[in-house]
Structure formats: C-alpha cells, structure tokens
Amino acid sequence: MHSKRRKILFYCQSLVGLGHLTSSLLVIRELSTYADVDLIHGGQGLQQMPELPGFRHLRLPTILIDSATDELYAPDSDKPIEVVWAERVAAIEQFVDWPYDAVIVEFFPFGRRRLKREILGLFATVRQRCGAVPIFCFVREILVPAPLDAEQRMVKLVLEHIHTVFVRGDPDIVRFEETFSLTAEIAERLVYVGYVSPPPPASWPIRRNMIIVSQGGGEIGKTLLRAAIKTAPLLPDYHFLVVTSSRALTSEIAELQALVSSPNVLVVSFLNDFQENLQSAALSISLGGDNTLMDVISTRTPALAYPYAGNSEQGLRIEKLAGKGFVLPLTETDLASERLSIKIRETINRTYPQQTLAINGAAEISRRISAILEGEFYEG
Known part of the structure; x- marks a missing residue:
C-alpha cells in the first residue's frame, strides 16, 4: 500500500x-x-x-x-x-x-x-x-x-x-x-x-484479409509503401491499408495514390487505432522500428519487416526476432512485386510461434x- x-x-x-x-x-x-x-x-x-x-x-x-x-x-x-x-x-x-x-x-x-x-x-x-x-x-x-x-x-x-x-x-x-x-x-x-508495448487486448477480434503497410518517416519508408502498392494487384483477395507517416506532405500522399492501380488499396496518412487495426489484420509490413514491432508482437500479428539500412539497431532487432519466428525480414530484392507477393502469402500461412515475449x-x-x-x- x-x-x-x-x-x-x-x-x-x-x-x-x-x-x-x-x-x-x-x-x-x-x-x-x-x-x-x-x-x-x-x-x-x-x-x-x-x-x-x-x-x-x-x-x-x-x-x-x-x-x-x-x-x-x-x-x-x-x-x-x-x-x-x-x-x-x-x-x-x-x-x-x-x-x-x-x-x-x-x-x-x-x-x-x-x-x-x-x-x-x-x-x-x-x-x-x-x-x-x-x-x-x-x-x-x-x-x-x-x-x-x-x-x-x-x-x-x-x-x-x-x-x-x-x-x-x-x-x-x-x-x-x-x-x-x-x-x-x-x-x-x-x-x-x-x-x-501497449497491453494485449482483452478479447481478440477475428483476423480479416487486410494487410497493414506502415512506415516511420522519411524517404526510406516510401520505397516500402510503393512496393506494396505495386504488389496489391497480384493479391486481389487482400485489402491493403497503406499508412504514410503523419508528417507526409499532401504531394507525397498524392504521389502514392497515383501509383494505385487496383481497387484493393487505401492510402491514409494516419491510423488512430493502429493496434486495434493490427489485431484484425492478416499481416503487418513495416520498417521494423521498435514501437511498431512491439505492437505487432503484442497483437501476435504475422509480420514482414524491412530494416532501415542506416540503422544497425533495427537490423539487429529484426534479425533476433526473426530467429524466433516473430517476424520475417525483407531485403531490397524482396520488394519486386512477384517476390513480395510470394513472401506475403508464405508469411500469412506460417504457424505463429508459441513462445511469448516479455512485453x-x-x-x-x-x-x-x-x-x-x-x-x-x-x-x-
């Protein structure tokens, strides 16, 4: 007391x-x-x-x-x-x-x-x-x-x-x-x-055929968002929710929207309830910043992460978490649409690890x- x-x-x-x-x-x-x-x-x-x-x-x-x-x-x-x-x-x-x-x-x-x-x-x-x-x-x-x-x-x-x-x-x-x-x-x-990380939810919603693609900030994240938008037509059964950073300029959002060529993509600049969306998503694709990864792991969401090359910290964390099966790393060559679509299906269909993390x-x-x-x- x-x-x-x-x-x-x-x-x-x-x-x-x-x-x-x-x-x-x-x-x-x-x-x-x-x-x-x-x-x-x-x-x-x-x-x-x-x-x-x-x-x-x-x-x-x-x-x-x-x-x-x-x-x-x-x-x-x-x-x-x-x-x-x-x-x-x-x-x-x-x-x-x-x-x-x-x-x-x-x-x-x-x-x-x-x-x-x-x-x-x-x-x-x-x-x-x-x-x-x-x-x-x-x-x-x-x-x-x-x-x-x-x-x-x-x-x-x-x-x-x-x-x-x-x-x-x-x-x-x-x-x-x-x-x-x-x-x-x-x-x-x-x-x-x-x-x-935020506490895990009290009750779990049903996973939907939704893929959340998010970036931290800066140029590096755009490469990932562009790759996901270009891959979406190959996965018509999935809905892609593409989240730019909240600081993205109107012109940057317009540029991403101009790349959209299939009806299963929505580009938004901010997701207020990121964690709640993750709970019902089939997959997260992100840069692998530590906060995003913790959200992904606390919601037990299958994940692909593209480590930012200028930051050894993210690469190491992704490598360690990948070793336990919590996340799969992406390399630059994986961003080609054909390869990315295969990675996405593989990751969604893998069995999620039983081990829990201290979160x-x-x-x-x-x-x-x-x-x-x-x-x-x-x-x-």
Missing part, C-alpha cells in the same frame, strides 16, 4: 521520430496510478497528449539533429541555437514544481550526449533541491555501437548519477552487452523489464520504482 502519492519528474527528448515519447507515455500511464508525473519533452510532439491524473507536461522549444550535417538546429525558430538553449532552460525552471521523489531520464547517458549540459544541469538542480533521490534511466535494449572511450564516459555517468538502468527488452531475444561492451561494469544497476515493461518499471520509493531501498 502506498503511504502517500508520489511526485516524479520525467525527461524525454527525442531527436528523431516519436517512438521514445510513445514508450515514455506508456510508462507514465502506469506510474500515474500512484504518482503525479511532470514530463519535460522535446523533439516531435504528439497531436494530443493523454489525460492522466496528476500529469503535467512541458514541451520544450524543439531542437533536432540535421541528418545531413549532424548539427543541432531549431526547426521552429530563426534565433541562434544558443538562444534556444537558454529559452529551454528558462521554460524548465518555470515548469518544475520542487521537490520530487524520483527522476526518470529516457536514454541518457547511453545517448542524447548532445543534450548533456541540459540534462546534467537538471541533475545538479535535483540534487540541490531534493537531496539524494533516485535518478532512473530508461533505455532500449540495442544501442548504436560506440567507441570504447565513449562507453567509458557512459559508465562513469551511470555510476555518478543513475540508481537503476531499466532496459526495455527481453534478454532471451537480445542482451544489452551485445551492443554495449562495458555492460559488466554497470551490471549491478541494470534490470531488464521487458519490452514496453510488460511499462508495468514492470512502475512496480520497481514503487518498491524502491516505498523503502525496499538498497544503497546502490
């Missing part, structure tokens, strides 16, 4: 995409049963944030990474980047409501090094205002491999600041040390909590934080 309602400060800044924010919100939903959560987030925002008891959120002036130059820039501002940094600091100072019982930071220190001064500045203020409250880190199971000296800096920051590193993943699929060679040095603080990460993080705050507290 909780002695009192807690207060938790949560920092999540994604420099590309929405996946980090989406999984952070799943954790916050669990925490909100016993804690008021203040979320500081930056990067791409959601059209609508969830309504939860005691939940406040601050969206910082956006800073993103320019993939061409690898420089940080502020897409919504013509001010110098230094000014935007200062605006962010001021916004945080106005928003926070000291003291807090705990702090959660998404991904840092294993990533987000470009935001190090903002995050370490926050940590310093936390120490000053709240004393030795635990700071938790919440990180995905696969990192983009870093040179040894960078790993050593990450270890040093964990040992200086982080009470527990929650790894969102299942060690039966991928172990943290496969992409982080110094894992042994922080092993005492590392806990696998399972993948963070209850959000509830597990919440449970562990609660136990630590309720004094089942170990000196880390």
Whole structure:
C-alpha cells in the first residue's frame, strides 16, 4: 500500500521520430496510478497528449539533429541555437514544481550526449533541491555501437548519477552487452523489464484479409509503401491499408495514390487505432522500428519487416526476432512485386510461434520504482 502519492519528474527528448515519447507515455500511464508525473519533452510532439491524473507536461522549444550535417538546429525558430538553449532552460525552471521523489531520464547517458549540459544541469538542480533521490534511466535494449572511450564516459555517468538502468527488452531475444561492451561494469544497476508495448487486448477480434503497410518517416519508408502498392494487384483477395507517416506532405500522399492501380488499396496518412487495426489484420509490413514491432508482437500479428539500412539497431532487432519466428525480414530484392507477393502469402500461412515475449515493461518499471520509493531501498 502506498503511504502517500508520489511526485516524479520525467525527461524525454527525442531527436528523431516519436517512438521514445510513445514508450515514455506508456510508462507514465502506469506510474500515474500512484504518482503525479511532470514530463519535460522535446523533439516531435504528439497531436494530443493523454489525460492522466496528476500529469503535467512541458514541451520544450524543439531542437533536432540535421541528418545531413549532424548539427543541432531549431526547426521552429530563426534565433541562434544558443538562444534556444537558454529559452529551454528558462521554460524548465518555470515548469518544475520542487521537490520530487524520483527522476526518470529516457536514454541518457547511453545517448542524447548532445543534450548533456541540459540534462546534467537538471541533475545538479535535483540534487540541490531534493537531496539524494533516485535518478532512473530508461533505455532500449540495442544501442548504436560506440567507441570504447565513449562507453567509458557512459559508465562513469551511470555510476555518478543513475540508481537503476531499466532496459526495455527481453534478454532471451537480445542482451544489452551485445551492443554495449562495458555492460559488466554497470551490471549491478541494470534490470531488464521487458519490452514496453501497449497491453494485449482483452478479447481478440477475428483476423480479416487486410494487410497493414506502415512506415516511420522519411524517404526510406516510401520505397516500402510503393512496393506494396505495386504488389496489391497480384493479391486481389487482400485489402491493403497503406499508412504514410503523419508528417507526409499532401504531394507525397498524392504521389502514392497515383501509383494505385487496383481497387484493393487505401492510402491514409494516419491510423488512430493502429493496434486495434493490427489485431484484425492478416499481416503487418513495416520498417521494423521498435514501437511498431512491439505492437505487432503484442497483437501476435504475422509480420514482414524491412530494416532501415542506416540503422544497425533495427537490423539487429529484426534479425533476433526473426530467429524466433516473430517476424520475417525483407531485403531490397524482396520488394519486386512477384517476390513480395510470394513472401506475403508464405508469411500469412506460417504457424505463429508459441513462445511469448516479455512485453510488460511499462508495468514492470512502475512496480520497481514503487518498491524502491516505498523503502525496499538498497544503497546502490
């Protein structure tokens, strides 16, 4: 039983995409049963944030990474980047409501090094205002491999600041040390909590002859969507629901619609109830981002995934999940219509694996934080 309602400060800044924010919100939903959560987030925002008891959120002036130059820039501002940094600091100072019982930071220190001064500045203020409250880190199971000296800096920051590193993943699929060679040095603080995905449905709808084709963002996804649209005439008994990214331009959607040559294709820019649609789909075809894959696995939907070549993390996750039969990988040559239609039929007709994955990460993080705050507290 909780002695009192807690207060938790949560920092999540994604420099590309929405996946980090989406999984952070799943954790916050669990925490909100016993804690008021203040979320500081930056990067791409959601059209609508969830309504939860005691939940406040601050969206910082956006800073993103320019993939061409690898420089940080502020897409919504013509001010110098230094000014935007200062605006962010001021916004945080106005928003926070000291003291807090705990702090959660998404991904840092294993990533987000470009935001190090903002995050370490926050940590310093936390120490000053709240004393030795635990700071938790919440990180995905696969990192983009870093040179040894960078790993050593990450270890040093964990040992200086982080009470527990929650790894969102299942060690039966991928172990943290496969992409982080110094894992042994922080092993005492590392806990696998399972993948963070929405809870599986209470009741399962009947699968229909529907194939959901989705992309994350950017050029890479369009190749996959185009291939699916061109393959649709070969599979007239299936309905193709092609979901562009919510940021797709009208011209990009029009270009895809112009490719449609059979009545069994619908192009939409956003699916509000992605998971519900998956539950009744015969197949998912996607780029294999971790959030999409978790939706696919928690709904036990047969899946084809086309890993983004520029991101070793997706390739490795797909390879590991494919090894257990949860997903089948696609290569560039598989995107030719004849081949893709054969892959689609094969995947739909395969027996789905019996094994289950640990996908209850959000509830597990919440449970562990609660136990630590309720004094089942170990000196880390």
